[in-house]
Amino acid sequence: MTRIGFLGLGNMGAPMAANLVRAGHEVIAFDLSPAARAQAGAAGAALAESAVAAVAGAEVVITMLPNGAIVLDVYREVLPAARPGTLFVDCSTVDVADAKRAAELAVAAGHRAVDAPVSGGVAGATAGTLTFMAGGTDDDVAAAWPLLEVMGGKIVHCGGSGVGQAAKICNNMLLGISMIGLSEAIVLGEQLGLSHDKFFDVVSTASGQSWALTSYCPVPGPVPASPANKDYAPGFATALMAKDLGLAANALAANHIDGQVGALAAQVYERFNRTGAGLDFSAIITDIRERSGR
Ligand code: NAD
Numbered sequence: 001m002t003r004i005g006f007l008g009l010g011n012m013g014a015p016m017a018a019n020l021v022r023a024g025h026e027v028i029a030f031d032l033s034p035a036a037r038a039q040a041g042a043a044g045a046a047l048a049e050s051a052v053a054a055v056a057g058a059e060v061v062i063t064m065l066p067n068g069a070i071v072l073d074v075y076r077e078v079l080p081a082a083r084p085g086t087l088f089v090d091c092s093t094v095d096v097a098d099a100k101r102a103a104e105l106a107v108a109a110g111h112r113a114v115d116a117p118v119s120g121g122v123a124g125a126t127a128g129t130l131t132f133m134a135g136g137t138d139d140d141v142a143a144a145w146p147l148l149e150v151m152g153g154k155i156v157h158c159g160g161s162g163v164g165q166a167a168k169i170c171n172n173m174l175l176g177i178s179m180i181g182l183s184e185a186i187v188l189g190e191q192l193g194l195s196h197d198k199f200f201d202v203v204s205t206a207s208g209q210s211w212a213l214t215s216y217c218p219v220p221g222p223v224p225a226s227p228a229n230k231d232y233a234p235g236f237a238t239a240l241m242a243k244d245l246g247l248a249a250n251a252l253a254a255n256h257i258d259g260q261v262g263a264l265a266a267q268v269y270e271r272f273n274r275t276g277a278g279l280d281f282s283a284i285i286t287d288i289r290e291r292s293g294r
Pocket residue numbers: 007008009010011012013030031032033036051064065066067070074091092093094118119120121122235236237240243
């Protein structure tokens with residue numbers, strides 16, 4: 001049994017913490033939101049009155065927070081209160097530079113740090129089947145591994161500090177680009193008289209095939225479980241895709257990569273996010289139709 005301080009009990013953090021409780025770990029949880037705290041309490045976590053109280057005495061601290069600025073603020077607040085050598089595992093999606101900075105702060109305060117962002121969404125968090133992309137030293141990632149296994153179905157040690165976040169934003173940049181490209185192709189096909197079924201039949205086994213098409217088709221019908229069949233209820237919300245593409249665009253610029261399509265994808269989703277934030281990101285196809293006057 002490990003004594004875990006868990007900070008951030010939102011859509012993802014709450015079910016992740018619940019799985020740790022279920023596996024027999026002692027979870028001391030804190031969130032700014034009283035409703036989120038109450039939900040974690042109902043799942044069996046012990047509740048702390050502050051972030052500092054949640055980490056004092058913990059062997060491992062897991063954070064699942066909205067963004068890098070908040071992660072850094074929380075680290076600055078709690079690092080001095082943790083006992084020496086505490087393992088900090090940040091599962092939030094944050095800028096690569098923020099992830100490295102958070103790890104530096106933790107190490108400078110005498111602790112250990114791993115970045116371990118996830119994919120798999122709320123469904124994966126609930127089922128304990130998340131994919132973790134871990135960055136950190138071999139020893140630190142190995143120390144986090146048994147807890148990640150409780151919350152996840154697949155863990156990849158991607159490299160040193162921040163490289164887990166790199167894997168996350170590279171994957172999501174590619175996903176955003178491929179969803180936009182796929183949606184443009186489907187709308188073009190519609191205009192040219194190509195039905196969705198025939199489009200799927202051809203492209204799903206041709207060179208234009210992608211996960212976006214075969215597992216997450218943005219039109220109803222060919223993939224019955226895709227959000228398009230439920231009026232684009234997320235799934236993976238446009239707000240989160242816009243956030244991740246913004247992180248990818250920042251990383252492209254900071255590293256002087258000529259990533260024109262990645263940067264454009266970030267702009268496309270930033271604009272769609274003004275009206276479609278709560279819709280699944282595959283609803284971008286509706287925006288393309290609308291902007292095309294269809
Ligand atoms: P969320 O907004 O539902 O939860 C975040 C929680 O953090 C909230 O309950 C909020 O009250 C709490 N919080 C904010 N500041 C705090 C502080 N200073 N101290 C303690 N608690 C604080 O977000 P989410 O959907 O659970 O996502 C969390 C992270 O996981 C984000 O970085 C997101 O990008 C990433 N992520 C989300 C998904 C998804 O499908 N939701 C998938 C993969 C990754």
